Amino acid sequence: MxxxxxxxxxxxxxxxxxxxxxxxRSGQPSDPDAEPRARLEQDRDALYAELAALPDTDEAQRRRPDLERRAALTLRALDALPPRPRPAPRTxxxxxxxxxxxxxxxxxxxxxxxxxxxxxxLQPAEAANLQATLRLPGLKAQAEQTGAAADYLAWGKAAFDSSRYDQALTAYGNALKLDPRQPEALRRLGILLLTRGEQTGQTLSPEDAQRAALLIRTGAQLAPDEPESQLLLGFALARFGQDEQALAALERYRTLDPSGRDADDLITAIRARQNDSDPALRVYAASCASCHGPSGGGGLGPSLRDSTLTRAAARQVIVQGQGAMPAYPDLNGSELNALLDLLESWQDTGGR
Structure with a gap:
């Protein structure tokens, strides 16, 4: 760039x-007769000077006719040359x-x-935020002038992306008044309501929490294949302690947007909570997560959720190793079976 x-x-x-x-540069055109013209002009000037300097004596005056004749011939030669090219009048x-x-x-x-x-x-996210901030005044004015839902959505998106959440609330709220089936406006209003306590220092009431959850769920239902729908749904479910459903939504987000990294920290935090009570996840976190990702979605190693290995084949790879993957022969029977059960459950759900 x-x-x-x-x-x-x-x-x-x-x-x-x-x-x-x-x-x-092109204001003075070239003169093809510049050299002979200069020579003749030099001769003319010399003859004029000599005529002007002739003393008033008989001998000197006898030379005058010859000098005048030569001067006349020189002038005639100059007149015979083509006119000197003139500078273009439009210079x-x-x-x-x-x-x-x-x-x-x-x-x-x-x-x-x-x-x-x-x-x-700037970092890509910082550059996007700056551009969104620069567009805000124009988008706000256009939305207020036209009153169109699309213009309110454009204003809301720019405000949300630039962290102007007060404007985002106003813009998305107006968009929903015009069309209540706006997934982006629903889920973003929901997440703003859910996190309002963190922004203002106020305690979120149970009623507002339920209202926020409803908005986010409705937005996800209207647009289940939009990555942000699943990301915000996973975040909301995790806030309510519904870890399994949150993980399902977050994994769905990573499937829809493989390059997205916004869910990594939350997935890791949920897995850490689960590892305390789930032996399979504890074994996975200790032996597999560093290569295959915190939730099996892939990393240095391939995605385990997309694996087509049978249970027997997976057991052999784990115990004996394969390619760049090391062997884990020291896993006891219960740990190995728990890990295989976990891998099979991930295969059943795939990217969901």
Whole structure:
């Protein structure tokens, strides 16, 4: 990004210089008769000077007719040459136009390339937040002018992404008044309500908690294949202590967005809570999670949830190892069976 922006700015500078200098460079056309013209003009000037300097004596005055004849011949030769090319009459206009174009190009570069350099120095999330913040005033004005649900959603998204949650509440609330079946507005209003206590320091009432959960669930039901629906649903379920359902939603989120990392910490925290009471998860966390991910979704090693190994084949790989995977022959029977039960349950649910 930075290299591209630098190249574009250098191109602007080069074009600007060319526009300014080209009229000046081409303002004096070349003269094909420049050399003989210069020689004749030099002879003419020399003859005029000699005539002007002739003393008032008989001998000197006898030379005057010859000098005048030579001067006349020189003038005639000069007149016989084609006229000297004149500078293009539009040179001044071109120069002024070039300066105006250079100003415009410089202004465009200042408002496009320089901000891009600044954005390129930020993390992707920071750059997105900054861009969303810059768009807020225009989006707000447009939504208030048109009153359209789509414009309120655009304003709400920019406000939410830039952490202007007060504006997000207003924008999404207005969007839902116009169309109550807006998944993004529902789930984001729900999560804002659920986390309002953390933002304001106030205790969340049971009624508000239930209302927030309902909004998030409804948003997830309307758009189950949108990654954010499953992410926020998993977060809400975890807040209510429903760890198994939360993990299912979070794993669904990771399936829908394999590059998404927003659920990693929460999944790890839930697994840590479960490890205290679940021997299979305790064995998995100790022996497998570092390569296959905290919940079997893959990491350095492949996803165990997408595995098609039979129980017998999985047992053999665990005990004897395979490829880059080390062997674990020291697992006792109950630990091995518990781990195989866990892997089979993950295979049954797949990415869900």
């Amino acid at each position: 930075t290299a591209v922006s630098l190249l574009l700015l250098l191109l602007v500078v080069a074009v600007t210089l060319w526009l300014v200098l080209e009229p000046l 001044r206009t071109l120069a002024l136009g070039a300066l105006a174009a250079a100003f415009v190009l410089t202004a465009v570069g200042a408002v496009t390339f320089v901000p891009r350099w600044q954005l390129a120095s």
